[in-house]
Amino acid sequence: MFGGLSSELILRPIGFIRTHKQVKFQARHQPLEIEPERNVLELLPGRNYEQALHDLTGFSRVWLVWWFHRNTDWRPRVMPPRGPPKRRGVFATRSPHRPNPLGLTPVQLIKVEGRKLILGACDLVDGTPVFDIKPYIPAYDAFPDAKAGWIDEVDAAMDAPPQFKVGFSTLAEIQAAWLQAEWQIDFRSRLIELLARDPSPHRTRRITRRDTGEFVIGCGAWRAVFTVEAEMVHVQAFDTGYPPRFLHDPARIAGLPDRDAQLAFLQRWPSELDQRGPQAGQTNG
Ligand SMILES: C[S@@+](CC[C@H](N)C(=O)[O-])C[C@H]1O[C@@H](n2cnc3c(N)ncnc32)[C@H](O)[C@@H]1O
Structure with missing residues (x-):
């Protein structure tokens, strides 16, 4: 107890956001505003939230x-996906692995329609519970000259153009086109963005090296196998993140993202099961 106050707080979502991002791999680490994205936050009915939204129109952005x-x-030290593979104190990062798992995102407010907020680009996955909305007030919330410690250093390095070019084998092109056409699954742009910057092994970026010399990157529930030759990254093939024994295990199937797509993929491109490690299907930010 602190001064008579309980030291615990129970939070209840005011609503859930609908976004186009099913897995964390698809969600950027912070929203990229140039994407013409529309997301909908629908507040729960029967709680007078319509009234609570009064006067929000006119703010171009909300937290x-x-x-x-x-x-x-949660972990006291985490390895952020950007920059060199170096652990940082979690409070010096925006990592999801925090003692209180609270996210904070300033999003563009496009429109308020009853209990719905139409929002711009965001970094929340589909179905994320939202606890609160606050107006973004530039005079209070923006400090463009503030220093950003290790992030300034990493950003300075990132300003340099990407060092690698990324190409796809014929098989990878066919697989990606099939995933897009049949299942509306497409993570190529995020994959290119990550590999063009740095394809070297990295725990948080989920890049590992196989004994064969090939590399594998986890892309949400999927994997891409690639090789690196000088400044060229060749994506050789895609693969499922889960082995068939997971995909058919009744105890696991409820939570497996893209399960039907993975089963259909394995029918078409039976997988190299011997290459799969214990980390199969693990997702991260
Ligand atoms: C780096 S965090 C930053 C979040 C927020 N802007 C902040 O600063 O608190 C964003 C990442 O969180 C992950 N993420 C999004 N929604 C999530 C959820 N509901 N649960 C866990 N992780 C999530 C995605 O991987 C996304 O790229």
């Missing part, structure tokens, strides 16, 4: 306070 509900653990 969302939300729940990293896909995470169950």
